[in-house]
Amino acid sequence: MKNGLKWILFLxxxxxxxxxxxxxxxxxxxxxxxxTEAGEPFPISVQVQDRSQQETDQISNSRQNAITxxxxxxxxxxxxxxxxxxxxxxxxxPNDPFFRRFFDQDPxxxxxxxxxxxxxxxxxxxxxxxxxxxxxxNDHVAGNATEITITLVGGKRLKAxxxxxxPLSDVxxxxxxxxxxxxxxxxxxxxxxxxxxxxxxxxxFGLFEINDKPTVTVGVISSTxxxxxxxxxxxxxxxxxxxxxxxxxxSGGPLVNSLGEVVGINTLIFTGGVSQTFVGxxxxxxxxxxxxxVAELRKRGKVERDIWTGFEAQQVDARVARYFGMAxxxxxxxxxxxxxxxxxxxxxxxxxxxxxISGEKINSEEELFAVLNDARPGDTLRLKVYRERKEVQVQLxxxxxSS
Numbered sequence: 181m182k183n184g185l186k187w188i189l190f191l192x193x194x195x196x197x198x199x200x201x202x203x204x205x206x207x208x209x210x211x212x213x214x215x216t217e218a219g220e221p222f223p224i225s226v227q228v229q230d231r232s233q234q235e236t237d238q239i240s241n242s243r244q245n246a247i248t249x250x251x252x253x254x255x256x257x258x259x260x261x262x263x264x265x266x267x268x269x270x271x272x273x274p275n276d277p278f279f280r281r282f283f284d285q286d287p288x289x290x291x292x293x294x295x296x297x298x299x300x301x302x303x304x305x306x307x308x309x310x311x312x313x314x315x316x317x318n319d320h321v322a323g324n325a326t327e328i329t330i331t332l333v334g335g336k337r338l339k340a341x342x343x344x345x346x347p348l349s350d351v352x353x354x355x356x357x358x359x360x361x362x363x364x365x366x367x368x369x370x371x372x373x374x375x376x377x378x379x380x381x382x383x384x385f386g387l388f389e390i391n392d393k394p395t396v397t398v399g400v401i402s403s404t405x406x407x408x409x410x411x412x413x414x415x416x417x418x419x420x421x422x423x424x425x426x427x428x429x430x431s432g433g434p435l436v437n438s439l440g441e442v443v444g445i446n447t448l449i450f451t452g453g454v455s456q457t458f459v460g461x462x463x464x465x466x467x468x469x470x471x472x473x474v475a476e477l478r479k480r481g482k483v484e485r486d487i488w489t490g491f492e493a494q495q496v497d498a499r500v501a502r503y504f505g506m507a508x509x510x511x512x513x514x515x516x517x518x519x520x521x522x523x524x525x526x527x528x529x530x531x532x533x534x535x536x537i538s539g540e541k542i543n544s545e546e547e548l549f550a551v552l553n554d555a556r557p558g559d560t561l562r563l564k565v566y567r568e569r570k571e572v573q574v575q576l577x578x579x580x581x582s583s
Contacts (some may be wrong), residue, residue: 305433367441382433490521
């Protein structure tokens with residue numbers, strides 16, 4: 181009997197110790213109830229506590245910065261653009277009397293004679309620049325459109341008129357009826373600083389139509405004065421480069437600084453030939469250049485570029501540079517000067533090598549063409565010329581080309 185009691189006591193000791201430990205570590209009085217006990221559908225740790233209006237305002241204000249303020253300032257002036265173009269496609273059978281003799285009587289074959297017209301839908305972006313409804317966009321967005329519809333922030337749609345377009349610079353001016361429309365402030369692209377914030381707004385992939393407001397991307401000004409040369413019969417000079425994402429549909433939208441001022445019009449992207457979407461850098465036309473073009477479009481509906489310089493030139497090669505004693509290959513050499521022309525009046529001679537025009541280096545006929553196409557009749561150009569082994573300055577006043 182005594183041995184039985186001993187065994188009972190021996191086996192009870194671990195139980196007593198276990199109860200003691202369990203009691204010691206149990207939750208203190210008033211501990212957090214379980215979700216079931218509290219009647220909560222989710223753990224209390226993920227519940228959002230109600231904030232007072234004052235706290236909400238403080239948080240909202242703390243999240244405001246230069247970028248959010250700039251976006252709020254310019255967004256109401258950004259528009260989505262939908263266009264319809266009529267294009268022509270050459271027929272499969274030449275429009276020739278010989279072929280018509282055999283096929284013209286057949287309705288099936290007749291449809292393949294001559295050029296066939298068809299409609300193409302397109303989209304892009306734009307920015308309102310005046311309360312009465314003038315809108316800037318790209319020529320490649322709306323320059324050939326037969327019908328243009330713009331969408332305002334909030335979803336209102338208006339028909340737009342093409343006031344004028346300049347294919348060479350890729351700028352177009354539209355107009356909608358309005359009296360008190362929101363509009364953007366045009367800044368000074370000459371004051372753009374490499375490394376400062378750059379904000380691109382627009383209608384990439386037609387996303388404007390989903391929520392009736394522009395899409396915003398942010399980056400920096402990556403470079404300025406980028407001369408991309410001639411592309412598809414357009415000349416892109418002095419472009420602003422940015423790493424803010426620009427994609428199809430962004431064309432014609434504004435590139436904005438941190439003050440909410442438009443410094444450029446988003447126009448094209450660099451893809452490295454591997455994609456049709458943004459892979460690193462986009463380019464915008466400087467707004468100072470756009471201002472000048474828009475003023476001409478508003479006045480005449482086109483840009484007058486019929487200038488006459490009175491000379492012809494060709495690119496300098498290594499042989500020419502060596503003959504004239506140049507330290508490096510650069511510039512274009514004047515090969516002909518026309519009598520009584522602007523070049524002769526300015527004192528330009530055959531054999532002169534033009535190194536710069538108005539501060540821009542000239543190293544090819546294409547660069548010469550690009551610079552001259554920014555000039556207007558009556559403009560005076562400052563030429564740096566290499567003549568008789570020294571550099572001289574020449575003032576060339578270009579004239580209107582006679583018909």
